[in-house]
Amino acid sequence: MDVFSHYAPFIQDYIYEHGWQNLRPIQVAAAEEIFNTDHNVLLSASTASGKTEAAFFPILSDIYNEPQDSVKVLYIAPLKALINDQYDRLTDLCTDVDIPVWRWHGDVAQTQKRKLLKHPSGILQITPESLESFMINKHMDIPHLFGGLKYIVVDELHSFLRSDRGGQTFCLIERLSKLANVNPRRIGLSATIGNLTDASKFLGAGSSRKTVAPKVQNTPQIWHLSMEHFYKTDPQASSKDFDPSKVEPKTDKAPELADPGIGYIFEHTRGKKCLVFTNSREECEAVCQELRAYCAYNHEPDRFMIHHGNLSPALRETAEAAMKDDDVYMTTCATATLELGIDIGQLESAFQIDAPFTVSGFLQRMGRTGRRGNPPEMHFVMREEHPESRAMLPELIPWPLLQGIALVQLYAEEKWVEPPEPNRLPYSLLYHQTMSTLASSGEMTPAELASRVLTLSYFHNVSQEDYKVLLKHLLKTDHIEWTENGGLIVGLAGEKVVNNFKFYAVFQENEEFSVHAGSEELGTIVKPPPVGDKIAIAGRVWVVEDVDIKRHQVYCHEVKGRIPAFFGDVPGDIQPKILQRMKKVLSEKTMYPYLMQNAKARLTQARDTAALAGLPKKNLIKLGGNMWCLFPWTGTYAFLALERLIKIKCGKQLNIRGFNSSRPYFMYFAMDADEQDFWRIIGEEAAKDFDPLELVYPNEVPGIDKYDQYLPKDLLRKEFAYSVLDIKEMKRCVKQMVKENLV
Incomplete structure (x- = not known):
């Protein structure tokens, strides 16, 4: 047409x-x-x-x-x-x-x-x-x-x-x-x-x-992409004299200005308009403080701004306006708040510190650049401390570097992005929509309420029986109550929840305090420190003068220096496919074209270290004595299910103790069994047709979502077992590992 x-x-x-x-x-x-x-x-x-x-x-x-x-x-x-x-x-x-x-x-x-x-x-x-x-x-x-x-x-x-x-x-x-x-x-x-x-x-x-969903032939995109690796102190991985066992500790000479990764960003953003993405608000504050310290150290004007969800609207909008102004060449440190489709003008490049958790996040962040006809440009900056001389194998692997490569390769090779994840038993949201429906519509019979709420598509997996259990619990706890006419209305306890403006959101919020310096509102923080202590917000450091607990307000004044910030960030889950591609990164010999000198050297080191230990061909590596390390190469929630399978189903048979994990990369433990027994027992247990509730501890009441605190324990345990623990992927993962490792 x-x-x-x-x-x-x-x-x-x-x-x-x-x-x-x-x-x-x-x-x-x-x-x-x-x-x-x-x-x-x-x-x-x-x-x-x-x-x-x-x-x-x-x-x-x-x-x-x-x-x-x-x-x-x-x-x-x-x-x-x-x-x-x-x-x-x-x-x-x-x-x-x-x-x-x-x-x-x-x-x-x-x-x-x-x-x-x-x-x-x-x-x-x-x-x-x-x-x-x-x-x-x-x-x-x-x-x-x-x-x-x-x-x-x-x-x-x-x-x-x-x-x-x-x-x-x-x-x-x-x-x-x-x-x-x-x-x-x-x-x-x-x-x-x-x-x-x-x-x-x-x-x-x-x-x-x-x-x-109409499929269109987009013009092939050219990416300007690089990935560099930095140890936080020299020497770097590509140094000829590099010997990880002889790394000198930091000296007292400008120790806080000695991070080469931050120095790299500082130099490569000079005279440009850029974004620096971090994975948490704490890191965003820390990086902005370090970059501003570089400006002061070099006697240069401050050219760094900050943008994250805890800042006041005024500070966020100031950063957005500066980015849209073609005559202003500033760099903004940001979290996911600038990941989505705001047109922030002609940005030259984006920097990403470490790897995001999703392919979607990587693409969104890179997509902030490359507008008005220019190719998107993104530079990954991977940073890590030198491992200690006695560090065990898993600590010698540069996980963020592998993850960054995996995200890029999955999209470049397959155009793969994380699929939708319909939460099968979203009881927290079920509570929320039940209370919202009653608050908006007034008195309803249980049948009317169920016909309004349970018929919503998102709750298609919730049974009428589960809904009865929820309503009985809400009646018992005064979140809803009966009327004389036999109808249901919001109860006294429920009114306290519904009448709070925070009820409108279903995502988890921290108890926040607004921070003020003179007449300026800087943003919000969680758990304010005592008077006289320092806080970090808006890329600067402040001393607390007064805390008004009732009004949730903190008053402060600015001082020089740098300290860590805390806002209560929690990283998201990582999909199984990303971990599987990370495994391939470690085993293949490809040297990816976007890797720069240090990153190439660090990847080569990691591959050599892994090969000597038998990784990634073997999933279970002996660390010495009775200590073993398991590398499952699966997603966060399948990894969590596997942890519980080993501890709950296999723990006694293997005499597992000293269990620790760095989810979703590796877990280590001591056991009184050899490799073959481990694979035989774990394979047998995973193959059984068990109820997922068996992987929930006897008195455990998992609380993950915002309104879980108002739910009956049985529903919480059921949701955790059936919706959070990825049993299907865990069983697939174990079957694959047993096949490859059991001789």
Whole structure:
């Protein structure tokens, strides 16, 4: 079809004004699906390929002549910063037409929100948490506000595929559609979808529409990619005189400025606009402090900014504005807050300290660069301490280096990205949506409540029996209560939970204190130290002057120096396929083209060390005496299941003791058995048809998700056994190891 002629006149004008010579493949494919069918559509294409325009050009053309008597398009995004960014783009697109663009999140003024409630129309941009608040507090307004809703656009869909936050989002979409009596089309956008079929099922779940994912031929991408390795003190792996047993300890001469990896980043960001990604907020603060210390040490102006979830909106927005300013050459240290699709201008390159946990994260972070026609550019900087002279084998392996190579190779060779992970028994979210439904709708019979909640697609694996167990427990604990009419309402204990603004989010938050220096709010921290101690935030160090426990506020002033920060970060799980590719990295002889001098030398060392020990051909290595080390090469949750199989099912037979693990890379222990007995016993136990609950300790009540504390113990144990422990992959892994190792 001639897509251009189907666009509304103002869209055609926009294309002319911006000098576009042609439409991109994803824009043509999207228009054909949106104009010619009534399907849900998943648009998956590389970063900066024009997905936003691909979705909104036909959507806006479709609603262009319709009366603006309701919100027509609901746009859901995972971050406020992404909403703010897309708000500017969509407002620019709709300047000359009567299609209002609204945003609704914690930083939006009440006057704007009141205007939307008075005149619902156009496009509403919202986060899942704000939509939850909407469903509870504006319940009666939903039919009026969304009675003409035609489209729901879910941006950065991949970020919703593997978490309860994604489950919450799609529960809310279903609840809103039923309440407003509408059947909107769902449009998903993402740059990092591996399996289009699985992601399409996730996007369309609970919708009566077919979901399609048009495949487009993207222009082959050229990557500018490098990976370098640094020991935190010299000598480096490529030094001719390198002898790991004769490494000198740090001297007192500028010891804190002696990290070559940070020095490398410092030198390679000079005069450029870059991002430095870290895997935690603590590391982000530490790296920013070190880079600023380099500036001071070299008598240079500070050219480093910081951006993470615990900083105040003002500080985050300052960093975002500086990155968008073409005349400002600053480098920003960031966490995943800048991983998603915010257009942060013409960045020259991204640096990644150590390896992220997912292929998706790697692709998203690299995709922050390479816009406006330039190739994406990313530089991995792997850092580690020199191993001690008596270090055991597993500590001699550079795990982040292997992981980084595995992430790159999996995508380069197979275009593999982590698949969706439908949480089979999401009881924490079940509690949350039960309380949300009661809080918004008022009194309901148990049957009515079950028909509203259990019918939501995300709970398709939850039985009615399990739901009865949950409701009985909530009645017993006063989270819900009976009315005289035999209905259920939110109870006294439940009101304390539901009436707190933190209820809108299903992700775990720490108890946070806002930090103030004079009139400036710096951000938030967890567990403030006593008065007189130091804290690290916003890339600087501060002395605590006062702590107001009741108001959760900390007052401080700035001092020089560097200290570690703590925000309570927890790394995510790593997929089995990544560990399997890491094993291959250690065994193959390939020297990957993006590895630089030190990284090549370090990989060669690691391969030589592994080969001498029999790795990775052998999975079980004797460390000396009765100590053994097991390298399963499987994902985090299969590894966890294997730990428990060995301790619970095989512990007595093998007399296992002194068990330790570095999940998901290796575990070590002492045992009174030889290698053959180990493989025979572990193989026999894994092959048995046992109940996964047998791998949960007798009095263990695992709490992982935010609302687990309000659930009955039996459901918590069941969820851990059936949804967290990856028994299927563990059994496959053991079978494979036994086959390769048992002679």
